[in-house]
Amino acid sequence: MGVELANERAQFLEMEEVNFTDNELVYHVRTALKSASSGDSESYDELIGVMHHRERLSPDEVAMLVTCLKALSGTVSCIDVVHHESLLSSIFGMSMWNYGPEVMDALVDLIISLAASSGKFVDSCLDMLIRNFVPPYSYLALLKQPRGLSRKDQVLSRVHSALESISHLVPLAPMRLLSLVIQRMPRQNDNETVMMTYVENMFKLESGSMGQLVGSTMLIAVVDRLLDLDLEIGWEDIVQDDSSKGIFEMELEDLEEDEEDLNDEGDELPGKHLSRNSLRGNVIAEKLDSLLVLTFEYLESCQGHGRLLEVFETLLHSFRITVLNAYKSKFAQFVMFYACALDPENCGVRFARMLVDIFVCHDHPPMTRMSAVAYLASYLSRGKFLSANYITTMLKRLVDWCLDYCNVQDGDVNPFAHRVFYAGCQAIMYVLCFRMTSIMSIPRLKSQLFLMPIETILKHKSDPLKVCLPSVVGEFLKQARAARLFTVTKTFIFDDILESELSRAFGGLERLDSFFPFDPCLLKKSDSFIRPNFIFWSMVKTTYDDDEDRDEDEEGSGDEDGEESVDGVGEDRRDRMATSFNEQDIDIEEFDYALNKMSITPKQSLMYKFGGGLEELVRMPSRIRPSTSPESL
Amino acid sequence: MEGLKVSDANLVVFLHPSKSNRVSKAVLHELSSHLFQFSEIFDGVLLAYDVDIVDRNAKLLSGIHPYIGVRLKAKLLLFSPKPNMLIEGNVVKLTPESIHVIVLGFASAVIIDEDVREEFEYRTKHGKEVYRSKAHRRHVIEVGTMVRFLVKSLDREILHICGSLEPSNTGSIHWLDQNFGELSLIDRSGTKRERENEMKMQEHAVVGGEEISLGNDQSKKSKKRRLREES
Numbered sequence: 001m002g003v004e005l006a007n008e009r010a011q012f013l014e015m016e017e018v019n020f021t022d023n024e025l026v027y028h029v030r031t032a033l034k035s036a037s038s039g040d041s042e043s044y045d046e047l048i049g050v051m052h053h054r055e056r057l058s059p060d061e062v063a064m065l066v067t068c069l070k071a072l073s074g075t076v077s078c079i080d081v082v083h084h085e086s087l088l089s090s091i092f093g094m095s096m097w098n099y100g101p102e103v104m105d106a107l108v109d110l111i112i113s114l115a116a117s118s119g120k121f122v123d124s125c126l127d128m129l130i131r132n133f134v135p136p137y138s139y140l141a142l143l144k145q146p147r148g149l150s151r152k153d154q155v156l157s158r159v160h161s162a163l164e165s166i167s168h169l170v171p172l173a174p175m176r177l178l179s180l181v182i183q184r185m186p187r188q189n190d191n192e193t194v195m196m197t198y199v200e201n202m203f204k205l206e207s208g209s210m211g212q213l214v215g216s217t218m219l220i221a222v223v224d225r226l227l228d229l230d231l232e233i234g235w236e237d238i239v240q241d242d243s244s245k246g247i248f249e250m251e252l253e254d255l256e257e258d259e260e261d262l263n264d265e266g267d268e269l270p271g272k273h274l275s276r277n278s279l280r281g282n283v284i285a286e287k288l289d290s291l292l293v294l295t296f297e298y299l300e301s302c303q304g305h306g307r308l309l310e311v312f313e314t315l316l317h318s319f320r321i322t323v324l325n326a327y328k329s330k331f332a333q334f335v336m337f338y339a340c341a342l343d344p345e346n347c348g349v350r351f352a353r354m355l356v357d358i359f360v361c362h363d364h365p366p367m368t369r370m371s372a373v374a375y376l377a378s379y380l381s382r383g384k385f386l387s388a389n390y391i392t393t394m395l396k397r398l399v400d401w402c403l404d405y406c407n408v409q410d411g412d413v414n415p416f417a418h419r420v421f422y423a424g425c426q427a428i429m430y431v432l433c434f435r436m437t438s439i440m441s442i443p444r445l446k447s448q449l450f451l452m453p454i455e456t457i458l459k460h461k462s463d464p465l466k467v468c469l470p471s472v473v474g475e476f477l478k479q480a481r482a483a484r485l486f487t488v489t490k491t492f493i494f495d496d497i498l499e500s501e502l503s504r505a506f507g508g509l510e511r512l513d514s515f516f517p518f519d520p521c522l523l524k525k526s527d528s529f530i531r532p533n534f535i536f537w538s539m540v541k542t543t544y545d546d547d548e549d550r551d552e553d554e555e556g557s558g559d560e561d562g563e564e565s566v567d568g569v570g571e572d573r574r575d576r577m578a579t580s581f582n583e584q585d586i587d588i589e590e591f592d593y594a595l596n597k598m599s600i601t602p603k604q605s606l607m608y609k610f611g612g613g614l615e616e617l618v619r620m621p622s623r624i625r626p627s628t629s630p631e632s633l
Numbered sequence: 634m635e636g637l638k639v640s641d642a643n644l645v646v647f648l649h650p651s652k653s654n655r656v657s658k659a660v661l662h663e664l665s666s667h668l669f670q671f672s673e674i675f676d677g678v679l680l681a682y683d684v685d686i687v688d689r690n691a692k693l694l695s696g697i698h699p700y701i702g703v704r705l706k707a708k709l710l711l712f713s714p715k716p717n718m719l720i721e722g723n724v725v726k727l728t729p730e731s732i733h734v735i736v737l738g739f740a741s742a743v744i745i746d747e748d749v750r751e752e753f754e755y756r757t758k759h760g761k762e763v764y765r766s767k768a769h770r771r772h773v774i775e776v777g778t779m780v781r782f783l784v785k786s787l788d789r790e791i792l793h794i795c796g797s798l799e800p801s802n803t804g805s806i807h808w809l810d811q812n813f814g815e816l817s818l819i820d821r822s823g824t825k826r827e828r829e830n831e832m833k834m835q836e837h838a839v840v841g842g843e844e845i846s847l848g849n850d851q852s853k854k855s856k857k858r859r860l861r862e863e864s
Contacts, residue, residue, distance in 0.1 A: 026730075074730050077745040116726070116733050117743055118795075121786030170741040172792055173671065300706060354770050 013089050024072040025067060035077060037083040044045075044087070051090045062103060071105035076110075076117040092128040096155045098133040104154060108162045109594050116169040125166065126177050130184050134194045134199040143193060156201065157577075174213040179405065181205070181214070182221050188228050192287050195532065196294055203298045207307070216314040222295065223318040226332040229288040233330060248433075248475055248537050263384035288331060291524040295527045296338050303342050312339050312347045316354060324358075324371055329508060333517050334530055337379070341533035344385040352376060352386075352394055359424065362402045370423040370512045373398070377427035378518035381434035384533050388438045394446045395452070398428050402457045411547050413463045422506045425457060425464035429476040437541045455486040467502040469513050475542075482544035634721045636714040636784075640675065643709050644684075645692075647700040660684065660703055669739055677713030678792060680737070684708075714784045714794060721781045721806060724774060725761040729755045734772040734780060734796065742794035744782055749798045772808045779806045802854065 007052035018310065029047065036044035050068050053061050072079075072091075091114075096104045132155060135143065142148035167173045182204065186195040199222055255305040302308045319336055323329050340348035358364055358372040376398075380391050402424045411417060432439075439445045458465055465473050480486055507513025520536065521527045652659035664682050670676050684707040692702040713737075714720050722736035735741040746755075751763045752783065753774070766772035774780060782796040782803045798804060802813075 073698075077730060077747070113728070113731075116741065117745075118790035119793030122793070123789050169735075170791065170793070171735060172737045175669075176791070514773070552725065 022074065025071040025372045028560070029071040030075045030078050032086075032593045033084060034079075036087075037080060044084075048087055048090050051087075057099070057103075059553055062100065065099075066102050066106045069099055069103070069110050073106070073110045076113045079114070079117075081120050083375060086126070092124055094128075095136050096132050096158065096376060097139050097151060101154055102520045103538045104158050108158050112162055112165050112169070115166045115173070122166075122170055122173060123176055123180070126163070126173065126180050127184075129159050129166075130163055130177075133184075134197045135188075139471075140191065140193050143197075152197075156204070159201075160204055160208060160618060163205075167210055174210050177205075177210070178214050178217050182217065184224065185221060187493070188225075188232055188284065188287070192283075192290060195225075195287060196290055197296055199291060203294075206311075207302070207305070215311075216317075217313045219311065220318045222291075223315065223335065224322060224330065226288065226291055226295070227322055227326055227329060227334065229284055229291065230330050230332040231326065232284045233282065235328070235330075235552065246470060289525045291332060292331065292523060292526040293529065295335055296526065299335075299339050299342060308339065308343050309346055312343070312350070315339060315575055316350065320358075324375070326366060329517065330517060331521055331523055331526065332494065332527060333375070334521055337383070337518055337533070338529055340383065341385050341530075342377075343381075348385060349390065352390070353381070356394060356397050359420075360397070366420050367508075367510065367512070369420050371461075371515070371593055373420075373423050373626065374515045375517050377430045379517045380431045381517045382535050385416050385534050388435065388442055391435055392439055392448055394449070395431060398424055399452045399454060399457065402428070403453050406457055406460045409462065413461075413467060413502070415502050416465050416508075418462050418467075419508065421462065422467050423512065426468040426472055428454065428457075429468065429472050433472065433475045433479060433542075434535065434537075435546075436483055436485075437543050440483055440543065450485065467506055469503045470500050479543045482542070545549055634783075635718040636712055636720050637680075638677070638711050638713070640677075640709045640711055642675070642709055643687075644705045645702050646705060647694060647702050650701065656701075659687070659811060660686070660705065663708075669792070672753055675709060675711050677711030677741075679709060680712050681710040682707050685712065685799055710742075715846060715848070716784055716786060718784045719781055719803065720784055720794075720796075721779055724776055724778045724780055727755070727764060727776060730736055732764065732774065732780075732798070734782070738792055740792045742782070744796040744798055748785070748796065749765045750801075751805075753798065766804070769808070769812075772804060774805050780804060781806050781809060834858060 027045075029074065030041035032047055035041070045530060047068060052066055053065060074601065081088070091107075091110065094107060096107060100106070111125045111128060114121045135148075135152070137153075139148070163173075163177065167177070175311045184198075185202075186198050203224060205211070206218045247465040298310065299311070315336060319333070323333055323336075326332075336351055340351050355372045355376040359369050363368075364372075376394070380386060380394055402421060405421050405424075409418065409421070414424065436449075439449050465477075503513045504511070507515075520534070521530050639821065646660050646663050648656065648659045648663070661684070664679075664684060666676035667679050669678060669680070669767040684705050687704045687706050691699050691704070694700040694702055720736055720742075722740075722742055724732060726733035730746045732744040734744065736742050749764065752766045752768045754766050754767060756763050758765075761775060764774040780798070780803070782798050785797050785802055787794050
């Protein structure tokens with residue numbers, strides 16, 4: 001039966017005799033090709049016909065296809081770009097995802113031979129392999145099944161080894177590959193699975209043998225795509241501006257998830273206007289989320305192979321030329337945050353240093369410098385992995401620059417002219433809002449802090465206290481007074497307003513006055529990576545905590561206290577609870593888990609009343625145990 | 634090896650004003666962007682350069698951006714294989730239908746079986762593929778052999794060379810040098826034609842492709858053909 005079928009299809013192969021030598025097959029194909037050039041295209045058309053079989057091939061058809069492909073590999077020198085155009089287009093149109101491993105191998109060999117045989121085919125061969133990075137549309141749904149995953153494995157391993165073989169035979173191929181990969185990269189509006197699979201391939205190229213040649217371009221392209229997606233999400237989707245609430249109240253961590261729950265409850269927690277809800281179902285946000293997670297996982301694997309530093313250099317370069325100047329990038333910068341979290345001593349330090357260097361250098365335009373210092377302030381405040389020692393060093397550099405500026409400049413309040421200076425002052429105050437207590441708790445650093453001429457700077461003629469963001473200034477002054485860092489004779493009445501006209505003026509059109517790039521990440525999946533390394537405002541112990549009313553009872557702290565209840569848990573009670581936890585020797589993870597398992601309503605009110613104070617409790621033991629406290633890093 | 638030459642060139646490189654504080658770096662960056670690409674003007678692939686800034690004063694190009702024209706004197710190492718030249722490369726792959734060679738580490742070359750002379754046949758010995766000469770048993774081409782071959786054509790875009798092993802002075806360099814070297818030692822008092830052959834061999838004999846013929850291939854660019862390149 002096999003013989004009959006074969007007879008119908010391929011006359012020129014004459015399958016009555018099963019054993020053909022490779023040479024004879026090659027000869028037959030050569031004749032077919034040569035006769036096609038001269039006009040007689042019968043055998044040639046049959047050859048093309050075999051190539052077009054796609055779905056559900058029987059074993060005979062598979063054997064036929066493999067034989068044809070192998071024979072073609074031997075005759076690549078006879079293939080002409082013009083005369084055999086239809087054959088070439090059917091070869092390049094084949095998708096490896098539709099076939100089994102034998103056909104894949106034969107096809108890959110053919111492609112490699114074609115690429116090596118003539119310069120004219122190199123681009124098309126590379127392009128065909130790149131198109132095989134992602135499955136055809138019909139296959140996408142199958143990707144989630146184990147069958148689809150194993151096929152994916154088979155295809156991608158062959159595609160990448162083919163690319164490597166081609167670059168071995170044609171040394172300049174990676175140059176062409178680069179531009180082709182970038183050209184074919186899926187855009188923001190393309191299917192999410194397609195984009196993720198493609199980026200996976202790009203990462204594979206980066207870590208493969210061609211990594212040195214193509215790697216940095218791949219990474220830069222991925223960051224660019226992250227930024228593209230980021231910019232598609234409008235700020236209106238996220239923030240409903242409520243300038244009646246200070247920025248320190250707008251933290252999101254307590255709204256961990258239970259969105260359904262919120263709807264059930266019906267009541268709205270006051271002050272929480274940043275909503276993760278509005279991002280749910282936002283397709284672009286989900287794509288960005290998945291892409292960020294993919295990048296995080298790749299960074300983790302780089303770290304596993306000891307390559308994180310070199311990858312980081314590329315990321316840093318890319319950050320500097322794109323993200324830093326992008327108008328208010330929302331989440332793309334978390335790639336840097338996570339990379340720093342993975343390696344605080346090298347990457348973490350390098351990142352901060354770059355930002356400070358940009359800020360103090362006159363060569364950069366003011367916008368860039370203001371943006372850099374905003375990133376620095378947010379980074380130093382939020383990075384849980386940063387030691388108080390290092391933060392103090394960075395602060396000192398900022399303070400030194402501001403002091404120099406004060407000594408040179410003699411002007412009055414002028415939000416526009418002194419905008420870089422105001423940005424610097426605001427950065428110092430913002431960082432101290434978060435870190436004052438931890439710095440004060442180490443005597444050596446405390447004395448350094450007291451030696452810093454912060455008072456001189458803030459009381460300068462240009463009056464940063466009046467111009468900078470009122471909520472930041474207010475919080476800072478409160479803590480500074482409690483810590484006896486310095487006091488101001490004037491009272492500043494801010495009424496918790498977020499911003500003022502003066503702050504808007506110095507921030508400019510881009511509103512760099514209220515730009516805090518590392519505010520909590522609103523993308524759910526990415527946030528789970530960021531969270532363990534992140535400092536939420538509710539976790540911060542402020543210097544005026546000790547002065548709070550210690551007799552506050554558990555039920556009494558009303559919702560209106562907002563910020564106070566977040567931090568105002570009495571020390572005694574905390575100590576007590578801390579010891580009890582210690583005694584029970586509860587694993588922190590277990591505790592977290594247990595906390596999440598608690599019934600929803602009580603948890604919410606508990607969380608809100610203690611305001612994450614419970615989370616703080618979890619951390620309290622770590623402060624008592626010196627080995628895990630951040631300061632001792 | 635033929636095809637390599639060193640040229641003297643007078644160049645003018647135009648730099649964007651933002652690069653004016655680091656001129657040397659920008660000049661080198663601009664020249665580097667032309668490496669490993671075929672240039673019509675130089676008539677060859679630029680492999681390396683050695684550059685000197687002639688004049689500390691630069692000409693300004695008037696326009697929206699005042700580009701700075703920096704005058705340079707450069708020595709350029711160029712590779713321009715022409716048909717019927719003999720060049721050398723390292724064999725990386727052997728198939729019954731073709732021999733794949735890499736020249737100077739960056740150019741790929743292929744010699745198809747029709748262009749390999751009759752005396753060579755494809756064999757598989759101990760799992761390794763070789764092209765063995767039927768006439769001289771010691772003359773063997775395998776992966777890793779340096780071969781000398783004739784250029785048939787060059788694809789300028791991807792720098793892909795089509796080669797031929799037809800002429801008798803092509804093949805494995807190791808074997809050729811040994812055997813033709815011996816011949817010239819033994820037969821010094823031979824006929825005029827043999828002496829001519831001997832001189833030809835010495836001219837082409839190169840160790841590792843490092844000798845560069847300087848004298849006859851220098852080309853000075855006249856002012857009219859001065860190069861203008863935008864950065």
